Amino acid sequence: MAQRSQPVTSVGKMRCISCRDEYLASDAGTCKECYEEASETEEELKREIEDLKSKISFLTWLSPVDDHHRPSSVLSFTDVVLVATDDQSPPVPAHKAILVSRSPVFKAMLESEMEESRSGTIKISDVSYNVLRSFVHYLYTAEATLDENMALDLLVLAERYQVKHLKAYCEQFMTSKVNGENALISFAFANQHNAKHLMEASLSMVMDNMDKLTKQDEYKELVEKDPRLVVGIYEAYLSKQVNTAAVATEYL
Amino acid sequence: MAQRSQPVTSVGKMRCISCRDEYLASDAGTCKECYEEASETEEELKREIEDLKSKISFLTWLSPVDDHHRPSSVLSFTDVVLVATDDQSPPVPAHKAILVSRSPVFKAMLESEMEESRSGTIKISDVSYNVLRSFVHYLYTAEATLDENMALDLLVLAERYQVKHLKAYCEQFMTSKVNGENALISFAFANQHNAKHLMEASLSMVMDNMDKLTKQDEYKELVEKDPRLVVGIYEAYLSKQVNTAAVATEYL
Structure with a gap:
């Protein structure tokens, strides 16, 4: 009891402002000022994250292909379709303007007088319908549900169409595995x-x-x-x- | 000299891990463990911010109206124009799909059989050419260069076309002023x-x-x-x- 009533310094113990536990001087971290500064920084960073997330949600398109690979109702003003040539699957609708904005390969293809530009159909070989849908979904939303196979297939497609952001995303996933x-x-x-x-x-x-x-x-x-x-x-x-x-x- | 060689606890002074200054026990902030945890959290938050920024840069469209209000070369596949009816200014080109994705008012307008949908021209009254261009630019990029007048005009336009993100952006700016x-x-x-x-x-x-x-x-x-x-x-x-x-x- 006597010890408790003495000032903290004389017994070499202090109470941490963050976890509220007592600690010895040898386990000291920061002074009060730096603690307060760090807390403010954390708050600011969190606010910045909220702002960025809200910006992303504003900028994200509703994808013509939804997360669960069901046809979506958001097909307004699509002017091109992508077709996986390896299977007898339905075409995946999209907007030329989106494809052009996300991939320099699509840009070259659609802004020139190439076959794809005239027909409004882009044929993609060596890819399954599911992978193609995930690919298109990513171009609209910067999001994909990955497993090891999907990451591998999407990375190949991302490389082929020079979608750097998707390639890095898949590579990061594969590296973790x-x-x-x-x-x-x-x-x-x-x-x-x-x-x-x-x-x-x-x-x-x-x-x-x-x-x-x-x-x-x-x-x-x-x-x-x-x-x-x-x-x-x-x-x-x-x-x-x-x-x-x-x-x-x-x-x- | 004798004091210096004693352990820090006995003189009641510690050195802050963050700012490296000495402080008294009464100015103690956190223990070492909490300091390290906070540093890790800060690092994680910063990484998250980097990821979000890269996502934004992927999702952001090149605007058909650039920051300096000069005509931009990125006009691929535009299928609609906006016209400020108050002055004799040139039309501002855009993509229906973008307008529809950003504003429920444009969505109702363009997905129905209204005049605007048929003609591909949206007339906007009570707005200057400059404000209209900034408005369109924001729809593509979630960015605007504001001063007090621009914030006021864009807020009015954002309210009219129910672009919540832009309204909040202008309101925040005006509140700060x-x-x-x-x-x-x-x-x-x-x-x-x-x-x-x-x-x-x-x-x-x-x-x-x-x-x-x-x-x-x-x-x-x-x-x-x-x-x-x-x-x-x-x-x-x-x-x-x-x-x-x-x-x-x-x-x-």
């Missing part, structure tokens, strides 16, 4: 589609599992298909070992 | 256009300057034009005085 099992496939995929972050993350994961590398079926396939890429893995591994050894020597 | 000089006009304007925040801010400013109220020309005009609104000011003032008196009595 890299593991010991899929690292080699991811690395080969990233290399093929020039996805730098995914390439780094998967190469790093491959190198963390070098003992299992040659036992994988995918490894044998890759040696067959793209031996140079496999050489790249070994070179990176060797360079990492040399660096590690150099650092270790420094500390000897 | 309320002062003793313009409070009465702002209050009358806000009342006429149902701008609640601006109404509150300007009423509060009017009440802070009650001694000058009846001396203003605008006051006489308002009594002439809308005496009920002036009664509203007096009622609010009286109610505030009564409340202030009640609080004062409580502390007696």
Whole structure:
């Protein structure tokens, strides 16, 4: 009781303004002024986020393809359709102005006298109806529901039509899913589609599992298909070992 | 020197992790753990802001009217023009799909068999060419360069075409500009256009300057034009005085 009534300083304990717990001087964080400043900054950042979200909601189009891939009623003034040529699926309606604004490839296609511009039909090969709908939905809303396959397919499409924002979005998702099992496939995929972050993350994961590398079926396939890429893995591994050894020597 | 070599606790001083200054226990803010958590939160919020900004930049259309009100080259596939009927100005081109997506009034107009839908021309009265261009620019980009007059004109237009986001944007700007000089006009304007925040801010400013109220020309005009609104000011003032008196009595 006597201790409690003494000023906090004399027992070296203070009460944290944020969590309300007592702490020792050795666990001190900030002074009051900096705490208040930080709280204000946080409030300001949160307000900015609210403003940006409201701006996004204003700018987002109602997509002619909705989240659940059902036909949407928002088809006002569409003037072009996209068709997946691989299956007998219905055309996906869209606005030329949106396609042109989102993709330099569509821009070149639709603003010239190309076949697509005249017919109002854009044929897209090597893509399923579902992926095409997700692609169009993203062009209107900057949103997509991803799983590993969808991310892979959309990244390929985003690269083909130079929709950078979507490519980065898929790449970020795929990078978060890299593991010991899929690292080699991811690395080969990233290399093929020039996805730098995914390439780094998967190469790093491959190198963390070098003992299992040659036992994988995918490894044998890759040696067959793209031996140079496999050489790249070994070179990176060797360079990492040399660096590690150099650092270790420094500390000897 | 002896003091310096002692642990910080014994002299009751600590060093702030954030500003690096020494402080006394009585000026303590947070513990270390909470400081680190707050820093992480700040980093996360900043990352979120970056993501949102990149999304906005993807979703923003190149406007057919650029910031400096020069004709823009981005006029692909426009299918409607807006015309300010008050002056002999050129039509402002736009996309029906954009107008419909941003304004329920344009939606009703263009999706029905109204004159505007058939002719592809929307006539807008009581608006200058410059204001109309800024209005259209905002529909594409959620951005406008405001001064007091532009904010006022755009708010009126935003209300007429039910573009809530723009109305809120103008109202926020006008609220930040309320002062003793313009409070009465702002209050009358806000009342006429149902701008609640601006109404509150300007009423509060009017009440802070009650001694000058009846001396203003605008006051006489308002009594002439809308005496009920002036009664509203007096009622609010009286109610505030009564409340202030009640609080004062409580502390007696």
